[in-house]
Amino acid sequence: MNKIILLGLLVISTSSHAAINVFACEPEWAALTQLLAGDKAVIYTATGALQDPHRVEARPSLIAKARRANLIVCTGAELETGWLPVILRESTNSGIQPGATGNFEAARFVHMLEVPTRLDRADGDVHAAGNPHIQTDARSYLPVADALSRRLIQMDPANTPYYQQQLATFNGQWRTAISRWEKQATPLKGVAIIAQHRGFPYLNNWLGLKQVAELEPKPGMEPSAAHLGQVLGELQQHPAKMVLRAAYQDGRPSEWIAERAHIKAVALPYTVGGTPQAVDLFSLFDDTIARLLAGLK
Secondary structure, three states: HHHHHHHHHHHEEEEEEEEEEEOOOHHHHHHHHHHHHHHHHHEEEOOOOOOOOOOOOHHHHHHHHHHOOEEEEEEOOOOOOOOOOHHHHHHHOOHHHHOOOOEEEEHHOOOOOOOOOOHHHHHHOOOOOOOOOOHHHHHHHHHHHHHHHHHHHHHHHHHHEEEEEEEHHHHHHHHHHHHHHHHHHHOOOEEEEEEEEOHHHHHHHOOOOEEEOOOOOOOOOOOOOHHHHHHHHOOOOOOOOEEEOOOOOOOHHHHHHHHHHHHEEEEEEEOOOOOOOOHHHEEEEEEEHHHHHOOOO
């Protein structure tokens, strides 16, 4: 009888301290969750830094991971609308469905930019809640981290003091880093740039970059030679200093414009792992700022 009681207590103790099984849609949210949860979570990242997060195949392996997850941490704002709903449905995991405690969307906790006044598929990949690429503004991580920490506490109240301490540490270090990045980025204020994809409004808003053109004729539509020629002509009236693209994007349109307009083509990591230097959230922005400043030279 004593052995049975001890075994029961061991099972209870083990289950009460079991790590939260996290399914992170993008590398930046996996990195943030790791900073906030530490060894209290086991984290699986569904997409890689060199993948377009809009276009992911809902593979059986992803469905299996979602089926075992206690918490999914995603951008939301329809960024994953082409693949995540299938994974959620096929997982048959009620705990991570929209509206459940185990479903966390980062975009719900930041001020969204480029919220459309109309929705028409003829306008390209337009998102009803606004532009979903919130991860390029370092300031976005503060409200997201606060909300995510509260969600972790809700799911694992026994470790509340630990999550609170992790959040306090992150907030202190992150605010210090933001001040450093903003000081370093002072020369970028007012600099005219071109974007290959409409993926940088939050970065532009944060650092004061001025976007004068976009290579995609519509969001998500690859630029034709004719459209690139039109953009090149527009640069005569509105010159730019550099053309930006995310590391996962085909660099040929940016290189075409850069060569003919005699400007720099700058590939930004866009998320953790996008470049060899961007190994975590802090180095993601270290490398982003460094690449932008190099584009001025």
